Amino acid sequence: MTDEDLVAxxxxxxxxxxxxxxxxxxxxxxxxxxxxxxxxxxxxxASYGLALCAxxxxxxxxxxxxxxxxxxxxxxTGPGEDxxxxxxxxxxxxxxxxxxxxxxxxxxxxxxxxxxxMKLSELLPHAFGPADLx
Numbered sequence: 001m002t003d004e005d006l007v008a009x010x011x012x013x014x015x016x017x018x019x020x021x022x023x024x025x026x027x028x029x030x031x032x033x034x035x036x037x038x039x040x041x042x043x044x045x046a047s048y049g050l051a052l053c054a055x056x057x058x059x060x061x062x063x064x065x066x067x068x069x070x071x072x073x074x075x076x077t078g079p080g081e082d083x084x085x086x087x088x089x090x091x092x093x094x095x096x097x098x099x100x101x102x103x104x105x106x107x108x109x110x111x112x113x114x115x116x117x118m119k120l121s122e123l124l125p126h127a128f129g130p131a132d133l134x
Contacts, residue, residue, distance in 0.1 A: 003075070006031050007110045010075040013039035013054065020044060026078045028054035028086075030062055033070040033101075038062040055090035059097050069101020074120075075108040083111035091124040099129035 001009075006029050014027030019042055026042045040058030044051045052060075055076060074094060078084040086094060086107065098105050098120055107123060109116040121127070 001031060001035065001037065003073075003108055003115070006037065006073060006075040007077060007108055007115060009037055009039055010054075010077045010110065013041045013058075014077055014079075015041075017041040017054075018043045021046075021048065024079055026054040026076065026084070028058045028077075029075045030055075030058050030071060030097075031073040031075075032062075032067060033072050033103075038065070038067070053087060053090045055086050056093050059093050062097065067097065069097070069103065071098045071101060071103050071105045073106045073108065075110055077110040081112060083109045083114055083116050085109045085116075085123060088124075091120070092127070094120055095124050095127045095129055099127075099131065 009029035010027040014025045017025035019025050021044050029039045031037050038058050038061050040054045042054045104119050104121045107118055
């Protein structure tokens with residue numbers, strides 16, 4: 001799968017967003033070392049603090065399907081004219097899955113005309129993870 005395909009998968013996921021309060025539809029696509037892709041979209045709630053981000057939904061789906069590492073690449077896209085990056089919570093959730101497989105995935109932060117590429121370790125330096133507990 002090309003980077004463009006992964007970004008397209010994230011954009012397709014965003015079309016299923018449940019974001020009636022913010023109107024800010026976000027999509028995420030996780031690519032694993034075996035080539036599999038898992039997508040997620042944000043899910044808002046009338047009790048605002050209970051909203052789920054697209055990346056968190058995708059990681060939850062992946063882990064529910066048995067993924068425990070192998071995270072190679074992540075694409076995140078949102079509405080508007082600007083590139084978005086995963087929020088702090090999502091960076092930590094992505095880090096947990098990445099550390100289970102010892103990877104430092106590339107994050108494709110996609111806007112309508114630009115894709116910024118960076119490693120998860122750049123977005124979350126000095127991350128806390130499973131290895132720090134034992």
